[in-house]
Amino acid sequence: MFEQFDMExxxxxxxxxxxxxxDPDVASAVAAIRSLLEFLKRDQSETILGLRENMTKxxxxxxxxxxxxxxxxxxxxxxxxxSLTSLEHPDLSQCKNVMIERGELxxxxxxxxxxxxxxxxxxxxxxxxxxxxHSSSRVxxxxxxxxxxxxxxxxxxxxxxxPDSAGKHMAQKLGKLNIPVMVVLDAAVGYIMEKVDLVIxxxxxxxxxxxxxxxxxxxxxxxxxxxxxxxxxxxxxSFKFVRLYPLNQQDVPDRxxxxxxxxxxxxxxxxxxxxxxxxxxxxxTLLFTDLGVLTPSAVSDELIKLYL
Amino acid sequence: xxxHKKNKKDDRGxxxxxxxxxxxxxxxxxxxxxxxxxxxxxxxxYVPLRSDYGYKVSLxxxxxxxxxxxxxxxxxxxxxxxxxxxxVRLGLQYSQGIIAGSNARSVALLHAxxxxxxxxxxxxxxxxxxxxxxxxxxxxxxxxxxxxxxASMGNAIKYIKKEISNIPSQCKEEEAxxxxxxxxxxxxxxxxxxxxxxxxxxxIEKISDGDVILVYGCSSLVNHILCEAFxxxxxxxxxxxxxxxxxxxxxxxxxxxxxxxxxxxxxxxALSYILPEVSKVFLGAHALLANGYVMSRVGTxxxxxxxxxxxxxxxxxxxxxxxxxxxxxxSFESNELDDPDDLIVTRNGKTHLENWQTVKSxxxxxxxxxxxxxxxxxxxxTDLGMIPCTSxxxxxxVKNVDQ
Numbered sequence: 001m002f003e004q005f006d007m008e009x010x011x012x013x014x015x016x017x018x019x020x021x022x023d024p025d026v027a028s029a030v031a032a033i034r035s036l037l038e039f040l041k042r043d044q045s046e047t048i049l050g051l052r053e054n055m056t057k058x059x060x061x062x063x064x065x066x067x068x069x070x071x072x073x074x075x076x077x078x079x080x081x082x083s084l085t086s087l088e089h090p091d092l093s094q095c096k097n098v099m100i101e102r103g104e105l106x107x108x109x110x111x112x113x114x115x116x117x118x119x120x121x122x123x124x125x126x127x128x129x130x131x132x133x134h135s136s137s138r139v140x141x142x143x144x145x146x147x148x149x150x151x152x153x154x155x156x157x158x159x160x161x162x163p164d165s166a167g168k169h170m171a172q173k174l175g176k177l178n179i180p181v182m183v184v185l186d187a188a189v190g191y192i193m194e195k196v197d198l199v200i201x202x203x204x205x206x207x208x209x210x211x212x213x214x215x216x217x218x219x220x221x222x223x224x225x226x227x228x229x230x231x232x233x234x235x236x237x238s239f240k241f242v243r244l245y246p247l248n249q250q251d252v253p254d255r256x257x258x259x260x261x262x263x264x265x266x267x268x269x270x271x272x273x274x275x276x277x278x279x280x281x282x283x284x285t286l287l288f289t290d291l292g293v294l295t296p297s298a299v300s301d302e303l304i305k306l307y308l
Numbered sequence: 309x310x311x312h313k314k315n316k317k318d319d320r321g322x323x324x325x326x327x328x329x330x331x332x333x334x335x336x337x338x339x340x341x342x343x344x345x346x347x348x349x350x351x352x353x354y355v356p357l358r359s360d361y362g363y364k365v366s367l368x369x370x371x372x373x374x375x376x377x378x379x380x381x382x383x384x385x386x387x388x389x390x391x392x393x394x395x396v397r398l399g400l401q402y403s404q405g406i407i408a409g410s411n412a413r414s415v416a417l418l419h420a421x422x423x424x425x426x427x428x429x430x431x432x433x434x435x436x437x438x439x440x441x442x443x444x445x446x447x448x449x450x451x452x453x454x455x456x457x458x459a460s461m462g463n464a465i466k467y468i469k470k471e472i473s474n475i476p477s478q479c480k481e482e483e484a485x486x487x488x489x490x491x492x493x494x495x496x497x498x499x500x501x502x503x504x505x506x507x508x509x510x511x512i513e514k515i516s517d518g519d520v521i522l523v524y525g526c527s528s529l530v531n532h533i534l535c536e537a538f539x540x541x542x543x544x545x546x547x548x549x550x551x552x553x554x555x556x557x558x559x560x561x562x563x564x565x566x567x568x569x570x571x572x573x574x575x576x577x578a579l580s581y582i583l584p585e586v587s588k589v590f591l592g593a594h595a596l597l598a599n600g601y602v603m604s605r606v607g608t609x610x611x612x613x614x615x616x617x618x619x620x621x622x623x624x625x626x627x628x629x630x631x632x633x634x635x636x637x638x639s640f641e642s643n644e645l646d647d648p649d650d651l652i653v654t655r656n657g658k659t660h661l662e663n664w665q666t667v668k669s670x671x672x673x674x675x676x677x678x679x680x681x682x683x684x685x686x687x688x689x690t691d692l693g694m695i696p697c698t699s700x701x702x703x704x705x706v707k708n709v710d711q
Contacts, residue, residue: 281696
């Protein structure tokens with residue numbers, strides 16, 4: 001029984017990695033949820049409790065592979081969504097079918113969420129706008145795509161976003177859409193802020209307070225935009241809402257700050273550089289999600305609805 | 309503003325009309341009045357009015373200011389009283405400050421009501437569900453004469469009244485009484501005792517090793533959290549901030565030091581000196597208002613303000629039964645004035661304020677509560693989990709849906 005599970009675990013991780021390889025445009029959380037659904041279909045437990053335990057273990061295993069907040073939040077929401085139905089059927093396979101159906105429904109809903117966000121947000125981009133964005137976010141790309149398709153003219157400034165130079169990939173993708181783009185240094189955010197009209201960033205996770213967890217450098221950008229009174233917008237799908245409540249940068253758990261392989265190998269985390277930072281809700285103007293356009297204080301309302 | 313004054317007490321019915329009349333009759337004189345007449349009103353004609361004491365500062369002249377030296381029971385004659393003895397005792401304990409603190413007052417109130425229900429017998433031709441509620445009204449107005457009701461007491465009273473009126477009429481008296489006792493016991497257990505366990509669990513997650521935690525005054529909940537965290541081997545030290553005239557921080561200090569926690573004690577005037585050392589501030593609350601404002605002991609909003617200026621996170625711990633549907637944006641509209649003589653202090657045999665009443669232009673103000681805006685509070689820990697201050701109306705809505 002034990003060995004059978006281990007084999008499935010390795011299969012699960014392989015399936016997850018394969019999903020990301022085949023479709024690089026898919027959000028890591030969506031890939032994780034697809035893998036979890038597949039895991040559910042193949043699971044051999046005899047009881048519902050055993051099934052839930054296996055699912056939780058599977059989520060933990062995926063979190064170890066890819067330490068982003070979205071995988072953790074997406075997994076938990078998936079588990080809640082499929083079990084939040086009456087599982088009163090006497091036959092386990094019937095219950096499993098109900099759960100699988102709900103799982104497919106959930107997956108379909110969240111695959112459409114990026115499109116919904118794009119449709120909501122692009123109206124906030126006016127003709128002739130100058131937009132600043134940080135690092136590479138697929139949701140922001142979708143928003144800018146929609147705005148460009150709407151025949152709006154705008155320029156985009158992207159920060160380089162070291163240490164992985166993700167900003168340069170974003171610039172390439174935007175170039176392919178024929179949007180005028182300029183890559184700026186991370187250190188040049190303060191310099192460029194007076195020129196831009198608005199700031200749009202993506203999010204890796206949205207926390208209970210209404211703040212966001214995103215690539216390192218986002219907090220700096222938020223503080224700068226507040227000082228210059230420029231609107232700071234965050235675009236995110238709703239499966240990234242997570243039940244964390246950090247009070248400050250130190251309070252964000254280590255398992256999200258560093259990449260998964262670094263957590264396993266390195267002893268002294270003080271020498272490592274964190275990959276994400278936390279932006280408090282007081283610096284955010286609006287959040288665009290597939291649940292609608294929310295103020296940071298409304299995020300808690302939505303979270304209570306999702307989780308309670 | 310008048311609406312808010314009316315909603316100050318949470319019980320509806322005859323006592324409300326009397327409250328207004330009583331305010332009108334007491335506002336006029338500014339010097340201590342002689343015994344005010346017991347006035348017309350159906351349920352409360354046996355509850356004598358307490359007279360105000362001393363000059364009231366004009367901003368707060370709509371509130372009552374009583375002296376501890378004139379207990380409310382002086383005018384009550386025994387045995388011609390409608391008030392149950394355990395309620396009289398409770399009222400005296402409130403007015404003399406023997407029972408203080410939001411949770412303690414609610415629990416004492418519920419225990420006294422249990423006694424009242426025990427001793428109650430339905431008169432002939434009356435129904436328990438209606439008569440008992442009517443019997444409780446004079447008790448409640450007596451208690452609010454002794455000391456204005458707290459939000460937690462208000463919610464507890466609402467709950468009891470609802471339970472009493474839900475007793476089916478065919479229920480036998482003994483059975484009804486037993487049921488009510490059980491309701492009260494489960495209320496205390498769920499909303500106060502188990503809630504504080506749940507809150508400790510969440511709060512301990514927020515306490516990390518090496519923390520320096522600042523607390524203000526004596527909140528039973530915050531003390532419980534710190535003691536639990538210490539038992540779970542968290543390494544932290546505590547700074548207790550205290551203020552006159554109540555000096556409640558000394559009680560908190562006593563409890564924490566007895567546990568073995570390292571503590572520092574300062575007065576509130578040293579707050580900006582000590583704050584750079586602090587990593588978190590834990591505050592208790594008397595009530596959480598529907599617009600996200602926190603009503604707590606006077607001095608709390610000051611601590612939250614200075615902590616915000618130093619970027620120190622402020623965490624408020626509050627059980628959900630203290631959430632109230634009132635809205636308040638300032639500390640003037642609805643507050644409590646304590647005995648002004650408490651501010652008189654004797655040092656080296658010299659008392660400067662002893663004859664303050666003879667100085668016509670001098671008023672002593674002893675406020676009990678103040679409100680803290682939600683922008684200064686980073687996190688509220690309730691038994692439902694950790695929520696931002698702005699989500700209080702959501703919790704109230706969820707609770708109303710449950711009921």
